[in-house]
Amino acid sequence: MQTIYAMHQHQSDNLEKEEKFLFASIESMQDLYLLMLSALIEIQSKEEEYLDLVSKKHLATKEEKNPSSKFTQNKFLQLLKNSESLLDKIDARKINNWKQNDDIILFLIDAVKESQLYIDYMSKSKSTFDEDKFFIADLFTQIIAPNEKLYEYLEEYKLTWLDDVPLVNTMILKQIKQVKETQEEFKVTKLYKDxxxxxxxxxxxxxxxxxxxxxxxxxxxxxxxxxxxxxxxxxxxxxxxxxxxxxxxxxxxxxxxxxxxxxxxxxxxxxxxxxxxxxxxxxxxxxxxxxxxxxxxxxxxx
The missing domain is CATH 1.10.940.10 (NusB-like)
Structure with a gap:
């Protein structure tokens, strides 16, 4: 629909060119999907780096020397971080946005740590895989996905993503909830069913x-x-x-x-x-x- 509308607006009759645009737009939706998943990986990685640095401070407090690693060791985040198929796909599509814009990730980490969800989660010493999984699902839904700074970045980076964000986020949330503890990897959703x-x-x-x-x-x-x-x-x-x-x-x-x-x-x-x-x-x-x-x-x- 959007491609046909664009053709009308530009008064284009180049079918092959517009068809290429159509499929490029569809492929870019998977890039958005990978980008949102990579944000979760990067949040875990940045927080892990931070805890390591804090523990090595010269005048570190007792808490800083032995910080809680419950969030960074979240079982679902670990599954995501160690999923070779996901990492290979992110690498193949050259999804490295957060390496170049880590300020967005740091902003998201602050928002996460200020949330009641995070405070409640960290107050318990241990959690099961399902508890870890559903915590990330809630965190993604309530804190990360609706974050205005993240939304502004996506809008500025690629305008066509704005229409795709709700669908992609819904897909990711559905996947998170369906992950089983016995899974060895997080399976990347196919762009086309067949x-x-x-x-x-x-x-x-x-x-x-x-x-x-x-x-x-x-x-x-x-x-x-x-x-x-x-x-x-x-x-x-x-x-x-x-x-x-x-x-x-x-x-x-x-x-x-x-x-x-x-x-x-x-x-x-x-x-x-x-x-x-x-x-x-x-x-x-x-x-x-x-x-x-x-x-x-x-x-x-x-």
Missing amino acids: EDDKDYAKALFRKTVLNEVELSKQYIDKTPNWDTERIAEIDTIILKMAICEFLKFPSIPVKVTINEYLEIAKEYSTPKSSIFINGILDNLVKDLKTEDKLVKTGRGLL
């Missing part, structure tokens, strides 16, 4: 762009109370993509298509857009069924 997943993205983009005129004819007559020139451009793109799925993707259920695009409309368009789009798609589905143009394979897809 090759069909990637082919779908390419096919939806191409089929929508190459058939825009044909697709727009499907909804123009369904908007008698709306001036088509005044319909928000994002709404027209959403409609075209949804109609494209109706007509050219027989394996995708109608209800799935409608629900997905209504969610997109709520997220990216005007407050009334989802109601407007839902009305048009509902009427269109009825007409397509009547005209026997809605061909779906498999049971229950209509």
Whole structure:
């Protein structure tokens, strides 16, 4: 949707160029995923360095000489830190942002240590793997992910990440909660579920762009109370993509298509857009069924 919108704004008809932009944007989402995970690793590493330095101070207090290492030895953080597959992926994608911007990490450490979550966690001498895991999950959700300084950095570094942050953070949180103590490594989530997943993205983009005129004819007559020139451009793109799925993707259920695009409309368009789009798609589905143009394979897809 965003790539098609960008094409319209730039009045571009270079399909191959825009397709490259689409897949580059998708790949950059995995970089954000790796960057957020690497922040957890870097927080642990920086705090470990700090505790080591403090313990070696010339006039160190008794507490400073024997600081609590409960946080740095957190079992989940240790799993993350020692996960070769994760570290290899971070290295392969050249995710070294925090080495160059350690002020962000130091700021996050301060925020963590000032939190009641951290104070409560450190007050207990021991904890189980699950307690360690859920502590990091809460810390990520309540302190790290919503941190304004981190958010400002992400926005400044790559503008396209702003739309990806909620999805990436949700994915990471889900993974943290699912990790088992018996796991030897933290498994990096694949960018695509399988090759069909990637082919779908390419096919939806191409089929929508190459058939825009044909697709727009499907909804123009369904908007008698709306001036088509005044319909928000994002709404027209959403409609075209949804109609494209109706007509050219027989394996995708109608209800799935409608629900997905209504969610997109709520997220990216005007407050009334989802109601407007839902009305048009509902009427269109009825007409397509009547005209026997809605061909779906498999049971229950209509």
